Amino acid sequence: MSGETIASDARRPSEPGPSAGGGPRGTRRRPAAPERAERASRRARLREAAWGYAFVGPALVLFGVMGVYTIVYGFLLSFAEWNGFWPQWNWVGLDNYADLLWRSPVHAPAVREAGVNTLWVMIAVPLLTVAISFPLAVILNSARRMSGLLRSVYFLPYVTTGIAVYFAWQYILEPNGAINLLLRSVGLGSLEQPQGFLGNPDTALPTMIVVMVWSSVPVAMLLYLTGLQALDNSLLEAAQLDGAGWWRTQLSVVWPLLRPITAVIVLLNLRDSLQGFQVFLIMTNGGPGNSTNVLGLETYRLAFLSELAPTLGLASALGWLLFLAALVVAIVNQRALRRVG
Amino acid sequence: MSDTVRTVPLRGRAGASSGATPRGRRPGGRPATGTVVARTVIGLLLAAYAAISLYPFLWMVSAAFKDNQEVVSGGHLLPRSPTLQTLADTWNKLNFFDYFLNSLKVTVLTTVLVVVIYAAASYAFAVLRFPGRTALYRLFLVLLFVPGVVTLLPIVLLEHELDILGTHWGLVLPFVNGSAPLAVLLLTNSFSSIPGELRESARVDGAGEPRIFATIYLPLARPALITIALLTAIPTWNEYQLTRVSLNDPDTYTLPIALQAMRSENVVQYNSLMAAALIMVVPVVILFFSAQRYFVNGLMGAVKG
16 A cells, blocks of 8 residues: 555565465476476476466456557546537647646646645545544553443444535534534634635635545545554563553654555545545535546546536646645655554 | 454565564553653543544444434434434445445455465566566556546546447446556565576476466565455445446446435435435445555555565
């Protein structure tokens, strides 16, 4: 998942290869009949390769039809102007990218505004997710009773993430919904939002961030929990023998040991914050005003909601900019992980 | 619960890790001050987050059991006069059973295809040696970063050409392809943690690749397979973006689109909307809880791998 894992995985499969494949036969090879043995092992290798392609085959065919075509098509389209109905694309080179980034008086400001919103989401969601899920996992791991039940309850938001739960959130965020009711009943009536939390441009984005964190905590917590349960207990015992208190142990032993997991969590959340927009499409559609418009949603609007305007190329170009940004984020994340590791 | 979970995973995995951890004792996990105060604070914190996790669901359930008047007036979490009428009406009036079956069809087809196709591919990536293996493997992983929204439009146009736009297969095929990166990543990790000697000795006994795959690797990777099945089924059940732009005929609607259609009606009836949401959520919750322990272990394997 992190760049680190990807790199090491790509290397890993080739390691057992030699010993599992032609290796053992090679060592057993008699000097008397080297050629025959070589031919036999070559045939074995050919057969293994043939099986390899057979096993990868279905995945490749599907990728050829659904993946290659759509990716190439999307990439080419990012250099053209088209509205979906014109019989031909109008090639414009890099104009789409320039329009999005600085040139167009219509699109560049919209992209910039959506970019700022996206940046807030990208900062807040991973940070809050880690800040909530790490302590939560630590105390859940120390709970003796009910931990199974609690873990299931905590996991509910992930399992049901989607339109049903987003509608439930909308319902409780309504002007006379449950959140306002709750605030009033605990004496925080001053925080009440008469237009609803999603109706006020100032509270809409922070509210969406809360909803996103709420749905991303479960997986993060579970990843931390598995990390905690796999920790080498002798290290923790050593720390405690050295007189480190509970807080000290968590902060200077457990937290650094779980840093690879933190990296995975941050990367996954960065990617989702950068590219995901389903929650925005369903709950706010970017509004009120453009206060919750994010780059993913802007792309979707350009692709599907701009009627006959020739914005399909722009949509593709913006999508590829998001891809580039995701790659950069992954690489930076990997570098940061290397440095501390 | 957590103890049963921890014993299951590594049995077939030849001690992939944590063999040294004595079961049931976690010295570092527990505050050194085992006082009543500390335990109360922990209990309160855990309960507080449980409440936060459940909060929207509680109101969803509550609204689903309220009648029209009560839901409009706001009011309390506990319905004054709970009624099953709202759920029954929603189910009958809005053809929810048909949408339910459509969703089930799309989800089951997608999940089965993902598990079959990518288990096979991952076996090749993890075990077999053939030219281009590493390159193909990397290709599948890089796809993890291609934003869904980039391929959405080409998919719609391609399916229009192939004449499958608006059909359920037109949803299943891109869903399967879109699940490739995660499935390949997780299953390849899981297969390559299975010791190669098992495969060698099976080969000495004359077993071919398909048999080794089916009788050794698939059973040993069961937690990972179930995890991938869940990680595919849950988002597919909830999928909205592609579904919304490809389905036109109400007969083919899946639950998310049916739900969206209810929301777009001029006046939102929150009690029926929440009843519909509840109908949509319950099967996923049941599915998850019945497969939960495998899921936890499979994720564990993914992280360690």
